[in-house]
Amino acid sequence: MKNAQDVFSQPPKIASQFLIWALPDNIVEPVLGDLSEEYLQRIANDLLISAKIWYWKQAVKSGIQFMFKTQRGFVMFMFSIFLFGSLILLLMVLSGNISTFIDIQSMIGVFPPAIAFTYAATSKISVHQAFSILLNNSINQSDRAYSTARRVFTVLGNSGVILGTLIALISFAAMGANMDDLSFFGAAFSFSILPLIYGTTLKMVCYVAEKKIENLSEIDS
Amino acid sequence: MTNKEKYLGEFEQFILLSTFKLGDNAYGSTIRQLLADIIQRDVTIGALYTTLERLEKKGLLESKMGEATAERGGKAKKYFKVTAKGEYALKRSKQALTSMWENVALNSGGYEQ
Numbered sequence: 503m504k505n506a507q508d509v510f511s512q513p514p515k516i517a518s519q520f521l522i523w524a525l526p527d528n529i530v531e532p533v534l535g536d537l538s539e540e541y542l543q544r545i546a547n548d549l550l551i552s553a554k555i556w557y558w559k560q561a562v563k564s565g566i567q568f569m570f571k572t573q574r575g576f577v578m579f580m581f582s583i584f585l586f587g588s589l590i591l592l593l594m595v596l597s598g599n600i601s602t603f604i605d606i607q608s609m610i611g612v613f614p615p616a617i618a619f620t621y622a623a624t625s626k627i628s629v630h631q632a633f634s635i636l637l638n639n640s641i642n643q644s645d646r647a648y649s650t651a652r653r654v655f656t657v658l659g660n661s662g663v664i665l666g667t668l669i670a671l672i673s674f675a676a677m678g679a680n681m682d683d684l685s686f687f688g689a690a691f692s693f694s695i696l697p698l699i700y701g702t703t704l705k706m707v708c709y710v711a712e713k714k715i716e717n718l719s720e721i722d723s
Numbered sequence: 724m725t726n727k728e729k730y731l732g733e734f735e736q737f738i739l740l741s742t743f744k745l746g747d748n749a750y751g752s753t754i755r756q757l758l759a760d761i762i763q764r765d766v767t768i769g770a771l772y773t774t775l776e777r778l779e780k781k782g783l784l785e786s787k788m789g790e791a792t793a794e795r796g797g798k799a800k801k802y803f804k805v806t807a808k809g810e811y812a813l814k815r816s817k818q819a820l821t822s823m824w825e826n827v828a829l830n831s832g833g834y835e836q
Binding site for chain 2: 512513525529531532533534535536537538539540542559560563564565567568
């Protein structure tokens with residue numbers, strides 16, 4: 503069992519993992535070694551919290567500097583998702599009230615079942631591998647791994663759209679059966695269309711992920 | 724090296740000189756500490772390795788992996804050494820600066836740090 507001193511003398515793990523992810527393979531070992539060495543010196547001469555802050559600063563600044571070169575694909579993927587999210591958010595804000603587009607019940611109806619279907623239709627290992635390939639921008643995978651990863655995102659995206667459509671249709675049916683007072687039609691329609699919006703959004707993100715993996719497999723072949 | 728070739732940048736010179744001064748003990752951490760001690764420049768390890776790699780690609784530095792120690796979390800050191808081409812580039816940059824400084828008498832104009 504590790505004693506307290508060993509635990510404190512370890513550099514922050516998340517910061518080190520970020521560096522392992524962001525740095526080119528040929529300098530990961532010397533950079534982590536250099537930082538560990540200086541971190542220990544700082545613990546001996548300074549407060550533990552100062553040493554941790556120093557390590558984090560070094561890791562974040564150095565990692566960001568390299569990630570645009572080493573993880574360009576992932577950065578671009580995240581940037582496109584961010585751009586897509588911002589655009590959707592802007593449209594929501596411009597249309598009047600952003601709270602109109604937020605419905606927890608619809609979210610629960612679309613996202614968790616879509617994830618559960620994906621696990622059921624593929625496997626836990628396949629889902630983890632798919633996200634690992636996507637987030638680590640990793641190449642040198644087998645054709646089967648790429649095809650499984652693509653299938654994971656296809657299932658996830660399609661499940662989102664199908665669930666969204668299904669919930670919207672059920673809502674329409676319920677709406678039609680209880681439409682005695684037409685003054686509620688607008689609000690009811692607005693709520694019933696939300697699951698479809700969530701499902702389509704999920705499909706959009708999964709489509710980009712699928713294409714990203716397709717691109718990685720082409721680079722690899 | 725042709726005359727059209729560019730001179731070393733300021734930071735490149737600092738790193739080559741640090742590597743030179745440290746001799747057999749020149750690796751990331753010691754170079755970083757020397758820069759902080761002598762010119763009070765606190766560079767990130769990432770910026771340092773970017774320049775070290777660039778200088779190595781230019782053939783001004785060479786490197787070799789060293790021993791892994793416990794205080795480094797079992798990670799090996801990467802030692803750097805200035806090559807003959809690196810020494811020449813340093814000399815050339817120094818000569819250029821010396822020539823440019825000839826007959827220049829600066830008046831601080833009352834500015835003192």
